Amino acid sequence: MSLPKRIIKETERLVADPAPGITALPHEDNLRYFDVTIEGPGGSPFQHGIFKLELFLPEEYPMAPPKVRFLTKIYHPNIDKLGRICLDILKDKWSPALQIRTVLLSIQALLSAPNPDDPLATDVAKHYKENEADAQRVSQEWTQKYAN
Amino acid sequence: MHFSKTYAQLLLSLPPELRENAIQYRQLKKLINQVVRELSSLGLSPAVLQELLEYSKNESDELTKKKGKKRSEDGEEFDEDPSASTSAQRHHLPHLVYEVTKDSGRIEPHLRLWVDPPSHSSGSSPHTLDTQEDSLTPRTETDADDEEDQHGYNHGTRPQMSLLWALQRQPWLSANREGRDAVEVPTARISEVLEDDPDPASLDHDHPSFDHDRTPNEVVIPLAADMEFFQTLSTALEGLSAHMATVQSDFVDTLVTLSRTIAHSAHPASSSSNTFHPHSAVTSKPWSISISAKAKSDLYSWREIFQLYVEAEVFESIHELDRGERSVEESENRLKLFAERVTQRGLGDGRKLKLQSSRDALETFLELNVFILNIKKFQFANAEATRKILKKHTKRTSLPPYPLVPRTQSTSLPRVLVQAIGETLLPIIPHLDDYACLICTSIAFKPIRLSCGHLFCVRCLVKMQKRGSGDCPMCRAPCVLQADRSNVDWALLNFMQDWFPIESKEKLQQNEREAAREELEELGLNPDQTCRVM
Numbered sequence: 001m002s003l004p005k006r007i008i009k010e011t012e013r014l015v016a017d018p019a020p021g022i023t024a025l026p027h028e029d030n031l032r033y034f035d036v037t038i039e040g041p042g043g044s045p046f047q048h049g050i051f052k053l054e055l056f057l058p059e060e061y062p063m064a065p066p067k068v069r070f071l072t073k074i075y076h077p078n079i080d081k082l083g084r085i086c087l088d089i090l091k092d093k094w095s096p097a098l099q100i101r102t103v104l105l106s107i108q109a110l111l112s113a114p115n116p117d118d119p120l121a122t123d124v125a126k127h128y129k130e131n132e133a134d135a136q137r138v139s140q141e142w143t144q145k146y147a148n
Numbered sequence: 149m150h151f152s153k154t155y156a157q158l159l160l161s162l163p164p165e166l167r168e169n170a171i172q173y174r175q176l177k178k179l180i181n182q183v184v185r186e187l188s189s190l191g192l193s194p195a196v197l198q199e200l201l202e203y204s205k206n207e208s209d210e211l212t213k214k215k216g217k218k219r220s221e222d223g224e225e226f227d228e229d230p231s232a233s234t235s236a237q238r239h240h241l242p243h244l245v246y247e248v249t250k251d252s253g254r255i256e257p258h259l260r261l262w263v264d265p266p267s268h269s270s271g272s273s274p275h276t277l278d279t280q281e282d283s284l285t286p287r288t289e290t291d292a293d294d295e296e297d298q299h300g301y302n303h304g305t306r307p308q309m310s311l312l313w314a315l316q317r318q319p320w321l322s323a324n325r326e327g328r329d330a331v332e333v334p335t336a337r338i339s340e341v342l343e344d345d346p347d348p349a350s351l352d353h354d355h356p357s358f359d360h361d362r363t364p365n366e367v368v369i370p371l372a373a374d375m376e377f378f379q380t381l382s383t384a385l386e387g388l389s390a391h392m393a394t395v396q397s398d399f400v401d402t403l404v405t406l407s408r409t410i411a412h413s414a415h416p417a418s419s420s421s422n423t424f425h426p427h428s429a430v431t432s433k434p435w436s437i438s439i440s441a442k443a444k445s446d447l448y449s450w451r452e453i454f455q456l457y458v459e460a461e462v463f464e465s466i467h468e469l470d471r472g473e474r475s476v477e478e479s480e481n482r483l484k485l486f487a488e489r490v491t492q493r494g495l496g497d498g499r500k501l502k503l504q505s506s507r508d509a510l511e512t513f514l515e516l517n518v519f520i521l522n523i524k525k526f527q528f529a530n531a532e533a534t535r536k537i538l539k540k541h542t543k544r545t546s547l548p549p550y551p552l553v554p555r556t557q558s559t560s561l562p563r564v565l566v567q568a569i570g571e572t573l574l575p576i577i578p579h580l581d582d583y584a585c586l587i588c589t590s591i592a593f594k595p596i597r598l599s600c601g602h603l604f605c606v607r608c609l610v611k612m613q614k615r616g617s618g619d620c621p622m623c624r625a626p627c628v629l630q631a632d633r634s635n636v637d638w639a640l641l642n643f644m645q646d647w648f649p650i651e652s653k654e655k656l657q658q659n660e661r662e663a664a665r666e667e668l669e670e671l672g673l674n675p676d677q678t679c680r681v682m
Contacts, residue, residue: 006589017467062587063611096587096608097621 003031007057010100022104024055032057036068036104040147041112045139046074049147053083053107055100065094066103075135075142077116077125085110086120151536152177158529166526169391171384171533179377180537180544186373187545192259194546200244201548248378248550255378257550259369377541378550381534388530392561395523399516399565403572406512411576413506414450416646446506448650451577453495453510458574460486463520463566473563476524483517516569524562578647583640587621593644593655597637600625606636607659 011031014024021039026032036053040046052071058064068090070083078086089098089106119125127135152173159167187197243262248255462482464473474482487496490510494500501507542549585592585605592605602622609631612621618629645652668674 004588006587009589017469019468060615063615063617095619095621095624096612096617 006062007031014101019101019105021108022101024100024104032061034100038104038108038111040143041108044112045136046076046111046143046147049143051111051147053104055104057100062096062098065090065098066100068103068107073142073146075124075139076111077114077119077121077128078110080121084120086118151532155529155533158525162522162526166522169388170526171381171388171530171537173533173537176377176381176537177540179373179380180541182373183371183377183541183547184544186371187547190369194544197244197546200242201246201546204243204245246547246550255375255382257371257374257378257547259371261367261369263365263367374545374547381537385534392523392527396561396564399519400568400572402512402516403568406509406516407573407576409505409509409512410450410573413445413503413509414447414577415445416447417445417649418646444502446501446503447577447647449495449500449502449506451579452493452500453490453513454574454577454579456489456493456495457486460489462486462517463524463562473560476521476528479521479524483521486517487514513573516565520562520565523565527561578643580648580651583644583648590658591644591648591651591655593641593648593652593659595637595640595644596631596635597640598625598631598635599627603637603640605655605659607662610663 011026018024021041022037024034024036026034034055034057036055038051038053040049040051049072051074054069054071056067058067068085070079070085072083073081074083080086085107087106087110089095089103114128116125116128124135127138155173159170162170184194187193192200245260246257247260248257250256460482461467462474463479465471490496496510497507501510538549541547580591583591583595585603585608587604587608590605592603594606595603596606596609597603598609598620600620600623602620604621609628612618612628613631616629618626620627
């Protein structure tokens, strides 16, 4: 099955005009599978970190959302040990008008604004709720340790 | 290579009407020489001037810091303390400030000078003059046998009073400050105030310290040559900005004419079809209208040319990482690249531009771009010339830089012209991206307008309905499932067929293929499997 025009267009733009702090490169043998990096946003405990992710566009894309997962370990209340991300637009709030680019920007924004009230990693969320400063310290440590 | 040479060469490469309005770098350079001469005639060589200005700057800093302290210490302490004497000696230097006034629209630079009035108590000092003596005749005291004679203060050959001498006669100054013309004072030698410092040893005993509480004498020296320099430069800059305004309005006129020509040669099918009704909902064969050979139109060629032009991003980058104006060299390269691509695709000649008027218009379009490039070069060169000449002025004269701010537009002229192309010319041919379905990114054909007002192609909405996704992809209004035949935007459908006949047709065929395939899949058949007869 040939690649839909939309995916070709999105890929072209991601490569030619990448969003600041974000890269996404498709695999040569599978153009629906992308290697992604996201820079930790400035002012967050993830600053200076470079986080690797994988992104896959299912057959139904853009009717169905892309599947995205962190490959780099990260201490964040909305990202679990397996790198799965709790983000509404990746699930029930997906809209076919969203794109790979907008999804990755949303994930970058999630790093700046963790939401411990809608946790995926319950222990991290608990830590963030009870002692935010200490939790941020751990996030920073993990960033230095794993995201380089 | 010297800037004046590179500058002259660059100007030669530009059209004469631009060249004539350029900053006259050489002339300004000569004027700087005159300024230097003027200052030297005042005894203010660059080194002297720099020392004075620096000293004045430090002194005013110091004064603000030490003011109270000095008063309590008072004069006698300075006399006895040798270290303090240097401080006292330093007050022989006049306080000098370079000022530029812009009253009545003219730039008038002058030097403002304050000299501490001398003490009355010691008659032996060469600096100490009888302030009662307010006659304008040069002084002829016999006791002044020291440095002053070497400098020729009192020589009869000098018709004007020495400035040093004049400065110490307050009544003279106050009487003459108003009426003095620009020639009178500059002939005096300010530097002598500097050179005239007695050596510290004699100063210790012979010169009592100055009274710091006394108001210093103030004198203003207009700088005529300097005024001419600034006047010339600012007139040139003003002329330049006036010329640029003419250039802009001429450019826009040409652009509007060009837009009309291109609009005419790239008319859509409807303009030559009698059967076409823009708002009809009863087109039995939506793709029946096509560009016939009879009604010649270069619509697709022009769309391709404009597409190439937009992609070339000749003058400005629209990328996220390096957004903004490009350099002259970069623009030149990109314009060349654009011309090459147009030629490569056969858009520059009769192969794809069927109408002579189109070929002429393309030429004009390219000329306009070359013109913008020239303006870009020209403005860059002028800004550079202005910057360099002001720098040279500072360097040669030691006068502090004066921020001569030319009245520039908030956005540069090349930018305004590029925007004019984007606003006036490019939109005359509808661009596919403006009529694309956000979901599949192809033309939104057939166009379905949801009740929330957002527009998608029928194929994508059918897919959404099958999945049961009811929210508008743009605004999440729950209106997708309600959409039906009545949501077809007929006016837009006709518009699309008119302006995008090829794309509309292709999309329709693609939709049909996809729908057929889906039907098969829903029946549990693999559409990719070749049919086999068992």
